[in-house]
Amino acid sequence: MGQNWFLRQMAYEFVADRLTSDAYSVLRAVEMDIGAGWRINVDNTSSVYQQPMSGHYYQVAVDGKWFFSRSLWDSQIPAETGQDIGQENIRLMQQNNKPTLVYSKTFMKQGREIQVVLAEDISRIEESLSQLGWLMAGLGFIGLIILLTLQIFIIRRGLSSLKEVKQDISRLKSGDIRQLSPTNTREIEPLVTEINYLVQNMELRLQRSRNAVGNLAHAAKTPLTVIDRHIDTLLEQGVPQGQGIKEQSRRLREMIERELTRARIAGAALPGQRIYVGDELEKLIRTLKAIYREKALVFDLDISAKSYFPGERDDLVELLGNLLDNASKWAESQICIKAHMDEHCLELIVEDDGPGVPAEARERLMNRGERLDESTSGHGLGMSIINEIVRQYQGRIMLDSSELLGGLKVVVMLPRRADLELTKQN
Structure with a gap:
């Protein structure tokens, strides 16, 4: 809309400049005939003003008498009143139901005030500007679609990497892979690296935990074996309490085995x-x-x-x-x-x-x-x-x-x- 307004103003200024130039041409055509008085020498004006309804008009006022171009036919242009000498006026009006730009100026010639009024039909300019406006709107709409399409493409391209990471995570959970595949997306690469590091760290921690449990089991069996030997010695010596101690030792061994087994159980598998x-x-x-x-x-x-x-x-x-x-x-x-x-x-x-x-x-x-x-x-x-x-x-x-x-x-x-x-x- 802003561009269309700017182009319209430029077109109006161009027409106004042309009307200003034509006003001086018409002024030069105003002559004083000793026998007939003031008249317009049409030979000194452009031929477009002689064609009926051509869209180019003029009218001149000298000593209260109006002269009209043949192009006006039976119509006339509403004139400005009280216009000072040398004052220019440009206005937009409807002439014959068409948008018309009107230029008027009062001159001094041979001691007389001469008001020159020129008008030009700008309907074609308006149509061209309207078509241009629709064209620009269409181009703008197409540009917007292209921009949105490009944006969607960029977003999808970025999300495709996330989709690949999601698929890799599913494969990691199902055990098909041991770590996520590297990605070329700079924004997602740190995430993939951290997940792979986390998986490796979990594996190391679980392995250390199991090694510790294994070491504990090995360390616990040695004193229990020594205790069992002492119990066997007591039983050989006929000590009556030996059988009770042996039973408690067996229960203690089973409790240790059970708790060590529970500690070894991981629960859920590590990813991959x-x-x-x-x-x-x-x-x-x-x-x-x-x-x-x-x-x-x-x-x-x-x-x-x-x-x-x-x-x-x-x-x-x-x-x-x-x-x-x-x-x-x-x-x-x-x-x-x-x-x-x-x-x-x-x-x-x-x-x-x-x-x-x-x-x-x-x-x-x-x-x-x-x-x-x-x-x-x-x-x-x-x-x-x-x-x-x-x-x-x-x-x-x-x-x-x-x-x-x-x-x-x-x-x-x-x-x-x-x-x-x-x-x-x-």
């Missing part, structure tokens, strides 16, 4: 870690077959390809190790292991062909260190450790009779990592 259950099962089965060689155990495996443990490898080894160790101790010859993962949880099922556990005794078996048969080590601290790991991962554990093999059936359900994180947030 994903453990396939089948890989760890194969290693454990080889070990158990060697330990229980005399039983010639047969392990029947049904492991789906998507069975990934939503946590730390050490926790998975601890969980599977205790499940399979208990099953191996009580099984006659066969153990069935299943692992499946759906959209909500990982399900682990371990069944054996042993004597099983009565329904009324299953709840008692889940108590810390509780054993149903004191003559056989197992189903006690091992089940307590299993229960502790499952609780840490906010999962569920169920004991039942195996319809397939007839022994004990242990079902462990652990939520997927995304569900686990949502549960923690809630």
Whole structure:
């Protein structure tokens, strides 16, 4: 709008300058005829003033007599009254229903006041200015669209890097990658660097914590072993209190093992870690077959390809190790292991062909260190450790009779990592 107004003012000034020049030409055409008096010598004026309704007009007043250009036809221009000599006046008016710029000035010639009034139709100029205004508005609108498009492109380009970081974080959580990929976006690069540093720092802290727990376990076993030897000496000497002390020593050892196991359990996996259950099962089965060689155990495996443990490898080894160790101790010859993962949880099922556990005794078996048969080590601290790991991962554990093999059936359900994180947030 401001540019259109500026162009209109320039056009008006250009027309006014031309009218001023024509006014002097018309003034020169005003002549005094001795016989006829004052007249306009049209030969000295521009031909446009002789064409009817040409859009260029003049009228001249001398001694109260008006002379009109032929272009005015039967109309006339409203004249200014009381105009001083040498005074110029420019105004905009409607002539024949068209916008017209009017210029008037009073001159002195041969001792007479002569008022010259000129007018020019500026409708074409107004139309051109209007078209120019629409053109500029259109160009401005197009420019605005281009600017907005460019801005959207720049924003999307910047956000695309964030989208890539978001995808990398999802892959990091699922264990597909160990750290975020480098980015070329300068503003986002520090964020990626800090996240990678945080992940590495968490791994180092967890490793140091586990090393400390391992050192503590090793340090605690030595004095307990010495105490057990002294207790055995007391029992050999027939000291009656020796048996009670030995029982308390056993309980103390189990308590230490239980608390150390709890300390080793990480809970949720660090970002960038994903453990396939089948890989760890194969290693454990080889070990158990060697330990229980005399039983010639047969392990029947049904492991789906998507069975990934939503946590730390050490926790998975601890969980599977205790499940399979208990099953191996009580099984006659066969153990069935299943692992499946759906959209909500990982399900682990371990069944054996042993004597099983009565329904009324299953709840008692889940108590810390509780054993149903004191003559056989197992189903006690091992089940307590299993229960502790499952609780840490906010999962569920169920004991039942195996319809397939007839022994004990242990079902462990652990939520997927995304569900686990949502549960923690809630």
